[in-house]
Amino acid sequence: MRKFVIQALKKPFTAVMIAILIGFLVGAVTLALGGFDPGRGYSLLITGVTSNTRRMAQVLVNAVPIIMTGLAVSFAVRTGMFNIGADGQFIMGQVTGAILGYYVPMPAIIHPLFIMVCAFVVGGLYASFAAYLKNRFGIHEVISSIMLNWNAYYFMNFIVNMKSVKVPGSQHSPEIFDTAKITFFSREFRTTAEGEALLAKHPWLESVVRTDAGYAILVMIAVTLLLWVILKYTRIGFELRAVGYNYHAAEFAAMPVKRNALLSMFISGGTAALGGAMLVMSTSYFITMLGATEGYGWDGISVALIAGNHPIGCIFAGLLYSALKLGGTEIQSRMGAPTEIINIMIGALVLCIAFAPALPRLAERLERKE
Amino acid sequence: MEQDTRTLPDETRGNENETADALNKGQGGVSDYAVEMYDISKSFGPLKALDHVDLAVRKGTIHALLGENGAGKSTLMKILYGLYSKDAGEIRIMGEPCDIKNPKQAITHGIGMVHQHFMLVENMTIAENIVLGSEVTKSLGRLDRERMNRTIREFGEQYGLEVDPRQVIMDVSVATQQRVEILKALYRGADILILDEPTAVLTPQEIDNLIVTMHRLVEGGKTVIIITHKLKEIMASSEYCTIIRRGKVVDTVRVQDVTEKDLASMMVGREVMLTTEKDKASPGEVIMEINDLTVKDNRGIEKVKNLSLHIRRGEILAIAGVDGNGQTELIEAITGLRKSEQGEIIVNGQHIENGLPLDSHKSGIRTIHEDRHKRGLVLDFQVGENLILESYKEKRFQGRCGLLSWKKINDYANRQIDKYDIRPAGSALQRAKELSGGNQQKVIVARTVEQEPDLLLACQPTRGLDVGAIEYVRQALVQQRDQGRAVLLISYELDEVFDIADRINVVYNGQIVADLDPQTTDEQAVGLLMAGGSQ
Ligand SMILES: Nc1ncnc2c1ncn2[C@@H]1O[C@H](COP(=O)(O)OP(=O)(O)OP(=O)(O)O)[C@@H](O)[C@H]1O
């Protein structure tokens, strides 16, 4: 048994599984301390997600933005840049989406593609600025990108607050045109007779029709695969990873390290911003004055951490994260547990997973104790 | 299983060969041994790094460990120092069975270790690194820098290892860093000192000093275990030598009973040529010309001063000099890592002074850097990835759509691993950091030589290699020369310089002070010039 545990701890995959288990235990203790029945809490958490396909689809829909920011963060980390500015880049993507979606009328299909490309470029350039500051003045990207987060946040509020933008009597920008929306079915469709008829014929479509499920999911999967291929199979990816692991050796091997820092941040920022634009195009349809950021970028850091910075891992990590959040709201509404407890639970989980790399060393220790 | 070995009486294990017998003679009761390691085994996955190894080190002796790259010497010592756990076996320190789980426990048992690769804090001063953890403080815990610096300076002098305590590690040469490592272990008051290739980058003078230091330590009752590939040093310093081959002990011998050649063949298992055979060079056109070059170091001190030199195709030019006379800065200027104040570097007709590493590459230069962990390897990359670190753009590593083909890359890597005898065999997918130090060096040599550069800068190319591998690398360099390419060798070792150089430039205080033909000069003359003497 002991041998078995030690062996399990040594393998990265099982180590993460054990970490998740420990995370859930900590969550249970938190619930119990808060005076709630952990057993019931967890069963609500699980049923809250799995009770029907629509909820499962919702988990997927909610996961898309944080998978995008997760991808952004992990791509940067793999290349030696700690992109803490995914939040700001995401916001820049939202702004781009909301503005271009309303002010630049275009035919369907082209419109969303145009927005996506622009958002990617805007977010990419925005993030590259941090890399530029690093190359030119040696300012660490963590510092500059935190600043850029605030800039983006105030910029969004500034844009929404402009007379020509804000919809009178509201706190948000005008809704984007239908041509710019990328859900499979429009929201109106759900309530039309045609929609009802379709649902009656194919009940399984419910989860698609009644959620914001859309092309964003496909784009997200495509981006994931693309980033993975870039890292693993391209010469640029080889360079980026070399820089990430050992800047000095990469520099000495004549790799263009400074250009690569820019490129890496461009791709990372673009990915985050694409996530922001797709959120606008599939769920929110406009941007709102905010008292604080929605934190998609920060969630992305957690997702990247859980995923061990592997692009494909981000999909699973994002789904897990999103499921926990959705299930968490169930605990909140049914048991009256405050959001804080749910956040502590998720936090504990992320923390435990962050410790997963230490587990093999722990195993080594246990082994020596024998 | 381990319990069994623990109950075995001392004698049954200690008397396995004559020498151990000799060691035991005349003394009873308390153990004569500072360190006893019995039946130690250790595997890394499928690889048996140590296979039932016994080692007994007599108190108050200098005991050498000798073995090929990857034989398991560092692993054995890391087990003793508590860095690795052993799979099986028993350890006794001063006769007491003990179970060392981590370096902290090793230190309390009086064991100190200087690692093959430095473990210093780059942006702290030498003094700070040495006292780390046992700082001298004034009242209120303020660091008493002045006293600390004085103490360290005196401490260094006492052991013949002079350092400037105020210098920051980042700014000092590899050789100085090595000295700091040795001082650090001594400062912690070790009784048993493990030195893992401490002399790899020391100058001959410093090595002599170190040997004196080691003898002084031993006279003071301490015990020293030294790992080195330099047979001369073993002959000059050690009483006993244990030879390890592929994880097994071959023999433990009394050094006075054997010759260098015996040691070499015991270790490699075949006859080894200790000198390289080569024909006379036939130099062609000048490939690199350096005129009036001046380069400053990080602190703004001129390290290279109006230096001029040239090198031709088809020759091996050695820059001989004591470490710290501008070699590092010269190489950095040529390879695009450092700006120069004045002067020009022309390679293949191109000016590359004040360029980037890319410019240096484009002009046809490839470099074996002296700092293999910082500049030479991406330690977290696989061996295969490291082997293509500079040639990943080539067509032959690509599959469809110009994407990298890992199959081709790994096939190529395994061929190189075979060709250069990088161990373990077939390690293309292993991370470079899992290789032994010498095998890491072979990866760099393989990568650099395979690119067939017009000008190969070889900075201490055989550092940390065993005699067999040294033989191979030197032959490879000579072969480059024979194929009409140029080799610029930077070495602190006169042996190496005289073994393969066709021409010797002596560098002193940032200038070339002599341009010599090795046929018409000797080590003594060059040594004198290196120390600042005149011709
Ligand atoms: N952490 C590790 N993981 C996997 N293999 C390892 C690890 N450390 C060492 N090895 C392997 O164990 C063997 C012995 O390595 P070790 O470092 O002890 O050699 P060494 O005798 O010190 O060689 P060198 O003279 O080159 O320093 C090598 O084949 C090496 O690849």
Ligand SMILES: [Mg+2]
């Ligand atoms: Mg070693």
